[in-house]
Amino acid sequence: MLAGDMLRRSAARFPSKPAVIWQDQSLTYRELDAAANRLANELLRAGVAKGEKVGIVCRNRIEYAVVFFGVARSGAVLVNVSTLYQPDELAYVLEKADVGTLFYEDVFADKVDAVRGRPPLLQTFIRIGEGGEDERYADFVQRGDATPPEVALAPTDPFCMTYTGGTTGRPKGVLCSHLNRYITAHTVAMEEALDERDVVGIVTPLFHVAALNIMFQPAMLVGATTVFLNKWSVVDFVKLASRTRMTAAFMVPTQVAMTLSDPAFDPAPFASWRKLSFAGAPMPDWVQKEMLRLLPNVAMTQIYGQSEMGVLTSLRSWYLPDKLGSVGRQVYNVDVALVDREGRPVPTGEIGEIASRGDNVMLEYYKEPEQTAAIRRNGWMVTGDLGIADEDGFITLVDRAKDMIISGGENVYPKEIENALYELEQVAECAVFGVPDDKWGEVPAAYVLLHPGAQLDEARIVAHCEQRLARFKRPRLIRFVQDFPKTPIGKIQKNLLREEYWANREKKI
Structure with missing residues (x-):
């Protein structure tokens, strides 16, 4: 399946249903589908060729959803860029990724102005918001034709690039195909039991896979409604949950801890909340126990994975508290193993490096052949995380291989x-x-x-x-x-x- 097909099919099933909501703005599935086509066709008319890199620097807002699907349908590759980068970091990533066209939100105009002329390929700037001399996003999209673009695409074609968090040096571009990200979207939809009745809170940045591929894409796949929060705070999260009757959310452990520890915590605004998934960092046991105590109707699903290979394991709510501390066992459509230094699976009960193989695994670290080769081992791609599995296949993280003392x-x-x-x-x-x-x-x-x-x-x-x-x-x-x-x-x-x-x-x- 192509990324654009997720939206197309949900638009056919739920044309009048809200697909994305941000503040007082919203688009139905039919409207989002048409807007994505307009953006794709205008990119093609502007000369953006299949495989060219289109960047976006933007907070969580409706335009991000349109750019995401529009670029996918154009055959270009969307480079999701962190809004936290300072100008030197921004210039490095835009040049490294060969970005030629950049969509940017007006609040980041100063950062963008600081890098003009530095990445030599970057010539086209499209501004989301008012003011400035660059082409306005609204005008760009409005000119486009709303009919589906005529581009020959295959599921194995490059589709998007996200950048690793840079915890060990310069960030690397994780280049993925349509198929790579569809596998993850389907994994999450099944493992977290999302469906068209859900109202999904997107409360982590869309430039990262945690929001973009672990929650937004699956929600679009099943026809759910997504509501965007573009700046995290407990107060704003509570308002969002109450106002939209949010039923599901992905959160990082810090956000969950902040919510539960807030002196003004009140379960009433979360009356509709039924599904929480979390990943990104270890969730302290005390936080999970507090969730079970304070919000017992919220089913928690812990997921584990990486930008490079999507979601690998899940721990469903009914395994708590018996498997507390585990990250779960391999999801239904992905191969996972614990391997030794030669890439051979280790026996149950022994420490090994968590690895995966299959259609979920990224194409490459963009323009980093040595880095790509370094994490491939005997047909497996290794995560850098050490784990140990019990007799039931539940994996407990031991540590990062590089963090071992x-x-x-x-x-x-x-x-x-x-x-x-x-x-x-x-x-x-x-x-x-x-x-x-x-x-x-x-x-x-x-x-x-x-x-x-x-x-x-x-x-x-x-x-x-x-x-x-x-x-x-x-x-x-x-x-x-x-x-x-x-x-x-x-x-x-x-x-x-x-x-x-x-x-x-x-x-x-």
Whole structure:
């Protein structure tokens, strides 16, 4: 299936139903379908050829949905660009991705102006909003023909590119086909039981796969209504849920924790909410337990995957609390295995690197052949995450392979230490990583964020860890922090925490 077919078929089934809502604006499926055709045809008339790269820098709003499907139908490749990039980062990505046409929201005009002329291929700017000298999005779309564009497309053709969060250096462009992303859309629709009755809250940025491919595409596939929140806050999320009678949402763990911990929390605005999916970072057990206590009618589905290969596992609500701490087992339409360094599946109960293969796997890291080859192993694509599976096939993450600490020749997994720290009720978030040590090579360090008003000292943490963990695993450095640097989907950027300790030194793993 082509990406544009998801919208086309839902428009045929539910022509008058709202497809996308943002603030006081909305488009029905029929209107979104026609707008996508107009944009596609105008891109073609402007000379954008099949396979050319079209970028977008925009918050969650209706125009994003039109650009998404319009570019897909034109045969061009949509490059979803983070709105958080500063000009140098923006210029790097636009040049690396070979973007020739850029849609941008007016609130980012200063950033866009700062990169004009730097990426040599970028010649066409289309402004979403008012003002400025660039072509206006509204005029561009209005000129286009609403009939389906005549472009020969195959499911295996390149369709979109998102950029990795850059937790380990410069971001990489994840180039995916129509088929790659259809597989993920169908996975989510089935695993999270979405259907046309749902009102789906899109509350994470559309430039990331978490919102774009894990929630927006599946919602369009099944004919649900999507409602966009373009800037996260608990207050605005509560208003959205109440006003739209939201039934489903994807959230990162930080958003769930903030909602439940809000002093003004009231379950009443969430009366219609029935489905929550989460991923992007480990969800602390206390957050899941609070969801079960405060919003027992919301079925939680934990999903695990990556931009490079979509959703790999899911943990459905009926496996809680028995499988709490697991990320679930492989989804119904994807191959998943735990493999060793040679790409051979490891026996049950042994630690291996989580890997996948099949039509869900990306085409490549764009213009990064060595990086692409580095994660392919004996027919599998490896995730960089270490896991262990039980007899039922449920996988528990052990840690990132690159985060593993080797201390005095012993393997230390930061996640094991983090799990021990989360047993202390005062701990809201924590991050454990290795710091250099002249005797042991490296030792664990723990950065800890406490719940508001909570009190905890270093001695109590050390004592708790000595009770729960082998001595060589206990943190040798503990620092209390007020917040953490995070990616847009809530992953703590441990590389930034490590920087001050590893400057001018090489980590030998």
